[in-house]
Amino acid sequence: MVTLLPEAERQRLAKSETAAPLPVPAFIPSNGEYTPPPQTDTLAAYAAKITECIQQSAKAQSVAEAAYLKTPQAMAQAFESLNESFSGDHFHIDQDETVDPGAAAERTQRYKAQFVFDDQVHFVRDDAEPELFVPLTSLIEITAELLKLPHAKAFDLDQIKFLHFLKFIYLDSDTKVALLSGAPSETPDGWMLSNDMMAAARAAVNTVCGSRRLLTHAVIAPGHDGWLDEIDRVHEELKPDGWKGYSVGEPFSPSDRRY
Secondary structure (H helix, E strand, O other): OOOOOOHHHHHOOHHHHHOOOOOOOOOOOOOOOOOOOOOOHHHHHHHHHHHHHHHHHHHHOOOOHHHHOOOHHHHHHHHHHHHHHOOOOOOOOOHHHHHOHHHHHHHHHHOOOOOOEEEEEOOOOOOOOHHHHHHHHHHHHHHHHHOOOOOOOOOOHHHHOHHHHHHHHHHOOOOOEEEEOOOOOOOHHHOOOOHHHHHHHHHHHHHHHOOOOEEEEEEEOOOOOOHHHHHHHHHHHOOOOEEEEOOEOOOOOOOOOEO
16 A cells, blocks of 8 residues: 555554445545544444444335445435534435435435535646556555445556546536646656646636636745746746645655755
């Protein structure tokens, strides 16, 4: 497993990594960069409540639990269970949505047109060398396996390139506007995307859509040769929508280089 956590810290996460997937997790998750706090008694109570609901509802509807977990009704039951566990009306859920699959599906359809902004999305350059992105692809593969996603155990670098990015963000989700970001590397070929590549992607998406559907960061890499001049160039030529800075040499794998 590729992770930025030492082995002793990673073992502390084993329970959450192997726990059954729920509509809303019963653990505070980690992306491998930090150790989250342990599960609280309240979250454990939520896990017990929603697990019982899922088992009963899936049995009543004669469907597999894995399939039922993906339904709007399961999500409604998760929010109801959170309200009960945390003793409050934290999430507004109509009672019908937790017992009637049609009511839950109707609410999903009713809000389908709502504005969804994804504040950080990624893809990698089309000419990416696979060996340079092993840490990144390994982390994605681990996440896919834990979340039981379709590409688990069958992941390759092409799945995080531009064409798949367009499909996943703009066709397979309700995202209306996304902010494209990147990450630097100690080697030029190891950058996920150059600042120019991100600007080119923004122009391509927005031209086809006829509106501003994709925004971009520009990456600041302090300590890299010419990094201050690059800021001036990007500001003048590319007009990014935001800036993102990295003070490490390699964000996806151990690096002794700091700036």
